[in-house]
Amino acid sequence: MKRPKRRAARRRAVLEKGQPLRRIEVTINGEEFDLTFKPARTLLELLRDDLDLTGTKEGCDGGECGACTVLIDDEPRLACLTLAATLRGKKILTIEGLAKDGRLHPLQRAFLEKGAVQCGYCTPGVILSAKALLDSNPAPTEEDIKKALAGNLCRCTGYQKIISAVLEAAAAP
């Protein structure tokens, strides 16, 4: 069995020593940002710690749970494994940017109505993975959904209601 890979914060501090700060322009939830940070900053840290966008969750910090899923240029990505420095000029969508002018996205509505949320910790990541799926495949089958969301762990719901919610959102006008 493989030994777990852990974030080696200390090793990172050594690596970063003497390295210049990174500066990028990036669009997050439609808003433009000009950000400066240490070279090894992950997108997850940038969102949660620097910008206080805590809707993106950290479940493992190792790319294993999907709770930190966000959309980068419309593709689902794990924020805990993404270096912020690589995001120059990119468009990022987090859960906070999904509802438009107070109107819920059909996925958000369907997750509520179908009971696809329990503790809600996986929910932001699951919804964003599902959005990426629906954007590229507006009428997915159950199998399509399972494949697209296999990387998002949920310990509460047993997944069945998540599948129903995604199907419902796909069918929404």
Add this chain to the structure above:
Amino acid sequence: MADLRVVGHSHPRVDGLDKVTGTARFSPDIKLPRMIVGKILRSPHPHAKVFHVDTSRAARLPGVKAIVTAADTPDGNRRSSTYQFDDQGERAASSTPMVMDQTVFCEGVARFVGDEVAAVAAIDEETALEALSLIKVDYDLLPPVFNPLKAMEPGAPLLHDVERNIAYKFVIRRGDVEEGFAQAHVIHEEIYTTQLQHQAYLGPTACVADVDGAGRISLWTELQSPFRARRLLSDMLGLPASKVRIFQTHVGGGFGGKHFKRVQPICALLALKARRPVRLCLTREEEFIASPPRHATHIRLKMGASRDGALVAKETYIVLNSGAYGEVGPIILDTMTKRVDSLYRFANIKTDSFLVYTNTVPGGAFRGFGNPPMDFALESHMDTLAEKLAMDPVELRLKNARRVGEVSAHGWEVKSCALTECIEKAAEASRWKEKRARAKSSRSKPRGIGIGCMIHVSGCRYYPGFYGSNAVVTIGDNGQVYLLSGESELGQGCKTVMAQIVAEELGIRVADIVVPDLDTDFSPHSLGAYADRTTHIGGNATRLAAIDAKQQLFEFAAEMLEADPGDLVAQDGRIFPKGSPQRAVTFLEVARRSWFRAGGKEIVGRGSWDPPSVPPDPESQYGNVSSAYTFGAQVAEVEVDPKTGKVTILNFTAAHDVGKAINPMAVEGQLEGALVQGAGYGLMEDMVGVDGRTYNPNFLNYRLPTMLDIAPMKIMMVESNDPVGPYGAKGVAEPALVATAPALANAVYHAIGVRITSLPVTPQKILAALRAKEAKRRSE
């Protein structure tokens, strides 16, 4: 109860909007001004004397604001997670006393890999980790013991000051087992073992602590029992309870794993020392190695049945691997020892059970609480007995099934019970007869179908003091209603269920009700989320509070309607005299009047409910511990590949006696979630320990079921309308996991004829069993 308008109807979660928009704050999301970061130093050794902890170098590191060790903890900071009080709030000498063996930090001896030795708070995570590496601990290695059976042998290394490492034990005798076995037509004996399963809630445990100028400490954290935590914290920190305040954040899943842990007192100590807010958040690895998972168990079971299938004797020997500390082990052992005995009509019972210390991670509460491992053994055994009797497994269970009105061997009074109906419904809906008879040899991947039954409690009283719940319902200036409950929302949906109860009683919409987050300064005292007590007990208290508020409101309505308050009805946002809906005033008008009119008052409805249950007698262990027992039957159909040993679940059929489903969608969600967790327990999840080290402390190697692992689930809620529960409701969250693993193991046996007696049922075990079977066939 024919015309319930809100209760009994599916309702979306009241906290759902917050959760789907990303605004819901969980404990790791809390950020306060000047907040710094805490980190814990843990023992790398399973058993070692801790001679000296030298923090001087760490203290000199710039950015370090506080370091705490055992030396910073007040004397007498011993604790147990259990909460057992007599009527003066003193620790009760109850049927299962607490094991007071754990302190904030390990003192003098580290007893498992992960045992907390010291903690640091610093301006950022990097500095905190750097500081940990500068703390020098002198360890003197002690011989460890990992296997509980070895730990009980004379001469084994001792973890605590108890003989043979036995932290607790039960000796139960009912009827006459010798006599029972003498009457048996078939007898079967087997050893079963079960593994460590982690709760693996997706949201890690965090705590943010802040101390004000008056020395009052506030904590934002995730707890299943905040009031218990306040009590334990004040004990452990040596502070009066008035100086401790707990705010419950959203909880990222609990399943038993979000009870009070060392995280909270350590975070509090850091904040007290640093005089700055501190956030301490466990990493996923720390969650695995040091948060109490479901215990590993060893069970020897011997049972006899008469020719017609009556269970005539049961003899059980249980060893529960407690790990390094007792935690809630004694009451989990209690559950393992007694619970399944009330599922069937056992009369002759002999059980010896032991909670045994070893140098492994301490076990703790997890959905089902000792019931799942024992139910796995019992229900596996039932199938073997059925085979020996040439009887259908369903028939054997029906023959022995508990029935309403009976009192079990341990004194449990069964006031509602739909076990027989559950078994019949599950069998019918799964096409049991047809599939059971199916010729299986024709397939390259044989299919099998198996059943498991279960019993559980709705709250379980282990001590004589208050075991109830309190609730407060107030009505605001614009007709908005506030519901304060001391029960914990973990994601299971209790806020919604309680709001539905209030809406039902006040004749308003759920949307008109505000359910604030729990705050121990303002929320009424309740015991919290465990033992499936929340809906049954908290629901009753909430209902009484709503009725009390309604009666006060009716006084004002009566003035307006010139009617007798006792004669009024509240329905659809209106209040009117019974039979005269045309004379209605609106709820809003009455609420406003109560608030604004001269001589009015703020309506505050109070509800308290302590269930009519009794703790087991300390000697005989006899006593009706719960006010409502839950039952269920689950059928699993599987396909097994004999070449690879891989088990594919084809479908589940689950019929559960829920009493009354207050929110059917939420009940279904509990059942589905539990089935998948139960399938994880049955087939894949296993914390692998080698020499006291957990080798898979991450989701890559500790595999949880994903969306690709699930199968269709047919859920049937059977409503037995319990006479005590609110609207007839009983607990549902825990029962749904209990019978899943045995249903799967029985289905595997039906498919390929090998019985796996140790969980999880992995491909390796199946292949080994198939090979052994083949070897035996050849040699015969």
